[in-house]
Ligand SMILES: Nc1ncnc2c1ncn2[C@@H]1O[C@H](COP(=O)(O)OP(=O)(O)OP(=O)(O)O)[C@@H](O)[C@H]1O
């Protein structure tokens with residue numbers, strides 16, 4: 001047994017080394033850096049320098065507010081949408097199921113830059129198909145990029161478009177694990193299809209939905225691509241700046257690694273806290 | 287309570303016809319068991335009665351009313367599934383009451399029915415548990431309880447005991463029998479286990495590949511099977527089939543010669559069908575109907591191969607030429623491999639079938 005383990009670890013060494021250097025070390029290192037003033041050379045230990053600044057920084061609160069706003073609106077909407085999509089995908093009436101499954105999953109595979117460019121085109125003020133459609137039904141066109149509310153909505157739409165299908169596929173797997181005869185029993189119990197959904201399907205899907213919600217919360221806490229590429233670095237005027245973007249701006253534009261590390265730890269801490277609250281709220285009744 | 291009548295019931299899945307015109311009359315309060323080998327259409331028939339499969343042809347009536355187009359929940363039936371089909375996220379109590387609660391049944395009545403079902407099945411102590419905290423037998427009880435609270439006119443069981451171990455199966459079998467006596471309602475029970483069929487049924491319906499082969503009381507099927515399939519299916523161990531040939535006919539009997547037993551002959555009195563001279567026939571003899579040498583009408587020598595000693599009886603697997611026979615003997619430790627002994631067949635304890643398997647009598 002011993003020697004077997006030793007052999008296994010020898011095989012694992014290359015991976016463990018890379019893991020240690022590129023994962024473990026940065027995690028520890030950034031924690032240390034978050035307690036250092038990094039605008040001076042050499043960096044010096046100053047425990048309250050970054051964290052103190054964070055507590056009083058309006059840019060941080062702005063990014064936090066934007067991130068949480070996107071989180072509380074986008075995640076529930078997307079999960080609800082994903083459940084609907086999964087139920088439709090699971091319907092025996094559906095033809096060409098494989099095609100839909102692929103179509104729903106495809107956005108995840110599409111390159112981020114390409115998809116952002118397409119979104120910018122689709123939502124462009126004068127040439128975008130979205131505004132054309134709005135005008136064609138008699139609505140006013142929207143300047144998606146210069147006003148904060150439409151810009152935030154755009155971010156949420158984009159993120160939802162990109163991840164709803166992915167979550168739907170996961171939820172579909174959960175749906176398929178519910179045995180058919182439970183529904184047959186309910187049919188014999190004179191429970192309508194709609195009630196079967198609310199009283200049987202949803203409760204049985206709960207673990208899967210919680211799983212999807214946790215993944216989505218973690219993802220949205222780190223939201224970066226969409227505000228960076230679609231609304232051009234958190235525009236208009238920081239109106240869509242997220243914590244991820246703030247981190248990037250501080251760390252890689254201003255080269256203020258200490259402050260960026262503090263922001264990073266805040267993001268991770270918040271994600272963990274929200275997830276724990278979520279898990280606690282959705283816990284199995286004893 | 288209600289009678290169930292199936293008239294020329296046909297089921298097709300796409301182009302495949304899996305039930306070919308079943309006619310079955312089930313009396314009010316009767317316990318009827320559908321048996322047959324795997325894939326013969328037992329579950330399909332039951333699910334058509336339940337309304338979980340639609341009916342491709344013919345009529346099904348419950349309590350005199352054709353229910354082909356009646357919603358499953360309005361047919362007055364309750365079904366117990368092989369896999370229990372309990373609601374996994376609900377407690378036992380919620381499982382039992384779910385259907386009633388969803389249909390706005392008065393609370394007091396729901397409580398009364400749940401309490402009664404729990405008492406009948408002795409699951410009072412389990413009411414607050416969830417299905418995954420129950421053993422297989424307890425789950426099965428809950429599944430039956432869920433059927434009881436609906437107070438149906440007809441109970442449908444689809445192999446309810448096949449996921450249980452042997453001992454529990456016997457115990458639950460007795461309980462289902464007791465339940466039938468207590469409730470007195472019609473029960474239709476599907477199984478492929480002929481022991482279950484024999485012990486539970488008022489009448490058995492034997493199915494084969496979507497056809498009803500025979501309907502009758504257990505002992506009638508045992509004593510007087512309509513064909514070779516039923517004869518072989520009912521009874522354990524199986525009936526022995528010995529090939530033979532008609533060598534002489536009279537106007538009230540046929541004399542047959544066994545093919546592999548040194549020209550042994552047997553005179554079989556007949557009254558309905560008369561096989562042609564020279565026709566190949568099959569003689570069916572149950573293991574328990576081989577008598578000691580000289581006691582019957584025709585002795586055949588055999589050689590013991592393997593003996594199974596069950597305590598009360600022993601089954602000797604014996605060879606005679608190319609035919610393997612199973613012979614029941616009183617418990618004995620002596621019979622060993624290679625022993626030669628002689629068994630005797632009594633005419634009235636042997637059944638005759640033609641080559642196609644139809645009974646000759
Ligand atoms: N949904 C379906 N689509 C197509 N064929 C089916 C379907 N359900 C059942 N069949 C076919 O119908 C026949 C009867 O099936 P059924 O389930 O009634 O058998 P059974 O007698 O209950 O067998 P078992 O003892 O294995 O449960 C089988 O040949 C089966 O392949």
Ligand SMILES: [Mg+2]
Pocket residue numbers: 328329330444445
């Ligand atoms: Mg079956």
